[in-house]
Amino acid sequence: LQMSSLEVSEEVRQYLKTPTFDNWQWEDAEIMVLLQVMYVDLDFTATFNIEPDVLHQFLFEIYRRYNNIPFHNFKHCFCVTQMMYGLIWLTDLRSKMDSIDLLIMLTSAICHDLDHTGYNNAYQINARTELALRYNDISPLENHHCAVAFEVLERTECNIFRNLSMDQFKRIREGIIKCILATDMTRHNEILNKFKSILPTFDFTSKEHRDVLMMILIKVSDISNEARPMEVAEPWLDCLLQEFFNQSDMEKLEGLPVTPFMDRDKVSKPSSQTGFIRFVLLPLFIELANLFPCLEQHIIDPVRKALDYYTEMEKALERETQNRAH
Numbered sequence: 001l002q003m004s005s006l007e008v009s010e011e012v013r014q015y016l017k018t019p020t021f022d023n024w025q026w027e028d029a030e031i032m033v034l035l036q037v038m039y040v041d042l043d044f045t046a047t048f049n050i051e052p053d054v055l056h057q058f059l060f061e062i063y064r065r066y067n068n069i070p071f072h073n074f075k076h077c078f079c080v081t082q083m084m085y086g087l088i089w090l091t092d093l094r095s096k097m098d099s100i101d102l103l104i105m106l107t108s109a110i111c112h113d114l115d116h117t118g119y120n121n122a123y124q125i126n127a128r129t130e131l132a133l134r135y136n137d138i139s140p141l142e143n144h145h146c147a148v149a150f151e152v153l154e155r156t157e158c159n160i161f162r163n164l165s166m167d168q169f170k171r172i173r174e175g176i177i178k179c180i181l182a183t184d185m186t187r188h189n190e191i192l193n194k195f196k197s198i199l200p201t202f203d204f205t206s207k208e209h210r211d212v213l214m215m216i217l218i219k220v221s222d223i224s225n226e227a228r229p230m231e232v233a234e235p236w237l238d239c240l241l242q243e244f245f246n247q248s249d250m251e252k253l254e255g256l257p258v259t260p261f262m263d264r265d266k267v268s269k270p271s272s273q274t275g276f277i278r279f280v281l282l283p284l285f286i287e288l289a290n291l292f293p294c295l296e297q298h299i300i301d302p303v304r305k306a307l308d309y310y311t312e313m314e315k316a317l318e319r320e321t322q323n324r325a326h
């Protein structure tokens with residue numbers, strides 16, 4: 001099943017640009033080739049003189065630095081990157097932003113959860129882990145993901161930016177740090193409110209506005225599973241709850257505070273998801289659709305369907321528990 005990026009059909013290259021792409025049908029080795037195809041089809045390899053072998057070495061080292069945990073693994077990195085790739089094409093971002101900003105966004109997506117251990121920032125801080133100590137409780141995970149990304153880029157054979165100028169590298173480094181640190185969900189309202197405040201007068205020629213948009217786009221890509229077809233999205237929720245339950249089991253064992261929506265004794269799959277979609281996902285996606293109306297049908301409609309699906313499941317679950325109670 002080995003594929004070289006030369007052998008990926010035109011049909012697959014088009015499918016790769018859509019939010020309906022099903023990651024579950026592809027092996028890791030094929031996903032590595034699909035990631036290369038993204039750099040080629042966005043003309044990054046030509047524009048930034050990225051040698052194919054360096055791109056391959058970079059992606060392989062990234063692959064090695066993701067851990068085998070239920071959710072924050074290499075397949076999640078691919079899903080976030082593929083959604084970012086789809087958004088770039090759907091919104092025709094190439095006609096509105098410099099290629100270097102798109103290169104920052106795609107590379108940030110690939111690197112955004114590097115070496116995630118399956119335990120979130122609340123755990124890192126409460127358990128006083130090495131990461132919490134090193135980063136003084138300030139987004140310890142996201143700081144770590146970003147530091148690992150630049151450790152990889154320090155290796156010449158993996159440095160996809162090695163043929164760029166110092167100024168270009170500085171701009172890329174600043175952008176990747178901003179994007180990866182923006183994926184800390186405790187900053188969700190800060191970033192969303194900033195975007196809401198600039199939306200009425202959004203100006204693509206303003207660097208400040210572009211920076212906020214780039215953070216919104218990686219945030220949208222990061223939590224966008226429910227924008228995908230149900231048969232692609234639902235397994236991801238099972239993986240997420242598995243990872244969350246592993247954490248809350250550990251917190252109980254270690255006598256640490258347990259996050260309510262992670263407690264297997266408290267959370268039900270549908271009720272946690274309806275809350276997340278109504279209060280986190282839809283408000284974020286609706287704001288982005290204000291800037292790119294085409295996202296209504298491609299992203300928001302599927303999410304509304306998912307909300308209906310989980311609301312029905314929630315009702316069915318309630319009826320069942322009531323019947324059992326009688």
Ligand SMILES: COc1ccc(NC(=O)[C@H](C)Nc2nc3c(cnn3-c3ccccc3C)c(=O)[nH]2)cc1
Pocket residue numbers: 185186188222223224225226237240261272273275276280
């Ligand atoms: C404001 O910070 C928050 C807000 C919500 C959540 N998570 C949830 O509400 C629940 C558990 N659901 C949920 N959480 C999700 C999804 C996708 N990513 N994601 C997630 C994963 C890890 C950390 C944070 C989030 C939002 C998803 O489809 N559902 C986690 C953190």
